[in-house]
Amino acid sequence: MKPNETIGGGCLCGNIRYIIDGSIGEANYCHCADCRRANGSAFNVGVRVEKSTFSLEGCTLSAFTTLGESGGEVTRYFCKTCGSPIFSSSSSNENTIHVKAGSLDDPHVVAPSHQIWTVSRVPWAKLAPDLLSFCRNKSGRRS
Numbered sequence: 001m002k003p004n005e006t007i008g009g010g011c012l013c014g015n016i017r018y019i020i021d022g023s024i025g026e027a028n029y030c031h032c033a034d035c036r037r038a039n040g041s042a043f044n045v046g047v048r049v050e051k052s053t054f055s056l057e058g059c060t061l062s063a064f065t066t067l068g069e070s071g072g073e074v075t076r077y078f079c080k081t082c083g084s085p086i087f088s089s090s091s092s093n094e095n096t097i098h099v100k101a102g103s104l105d106d107p108h109v110v111a112p113s114h115q116i117w118t119v120s121r122v123p124w125a126k127l128a129p130d131l132l133s134f135c136r137n138k139s140g141r142r143s
Contacts, residue, residue, distance in 0.1 A: 009104040011084035015059040018086065020099070022053035027101055027110040029127060032069045032117035038076050039085055039100070042125035046088065046098030047110050054087075054097060061086060069117065070137055 007024065010017040025048030035044035062080040065073060073091035078084060087099045101107050114132035115121075 007104060007106070007109060009086075009099065010058070011079035011082050011086060011103065013079060013082035013084070015081050016061065016079045016084070016086060017057040018099075018103075019055050019057070020049055020053050021055065022050065024049050024099075024110065025096070026114070027112040029112050029115035029131075030117055031115060031119075031121035031125065033120050034066065034068055034074065035117075036120075036122070038064075038088075042122050043115070045101035045110075045112055047101050047104070048096050049087075049099050051089075051095055051097055054099070069120070 005023070007020040008017065009020070027045060027047040030044045030046060031042075035046075036042060038044070059080065061077040063075050063077050065075040068074040068090070070092070074088055075090075076088045077086050079086065084103060085100045086103050087097045089097045101110050101112075104110070112131070114134065115127060116134045117136055118133045119135045
C-alpha cells in the first residue's frame with residue numbers, strides 16, 4: 001500500500017463501513033485459541049492500524065472484552081447485526097488496533113509478515129515454512 005492511501009472495509013451485511021486514511025502497518029497470522037474462536041477459523045489475520053487513521057461509519061459496533069493468552073485485556077469489535085469481526089484492540093497498546101484482513105474491501109493490499117502464538121497452532125494449519133514465527137507474542141522466542 002502506498003503512504004496516505006485510503007482503504008475501505010466493512011461487514012458482511014453492509015451496516016458497518018470504515019475508512020483507513022493513511023498507511024497501514026504490518027499484518028500477521030495469530031494462532032492463539034481466542035483468535036481461533038472469535039474468528040471461527042484456524043487463525044486470525046490482523047493488520048496493525050494507527051487508531052487516529054481509522055474512522056467508522058454506520059451502526060454501532062458490539063464489543064467483547066476478555067483477557068488474552070498474553071494476560072492483557074483484548075477487546076474485539078464486531079457488527080451487532082451479522083456478527084462480522086471488524087477489529088480488536090489491546091490494553092498493551094492504546095494507539096493501534098488490529099483490523100481483520102478479511103473485512104478489507106481489498107485484502108490484497110496486505111501480506112502477513114509473521115505468525116504469532118504458534119505454540120497454540122492447530123497441526124493442520126501450516127503456513128509458508130520460511131515465514132517468521134513466534135511461539136507466543138512477537139517479542140517472545142521464535143519457533
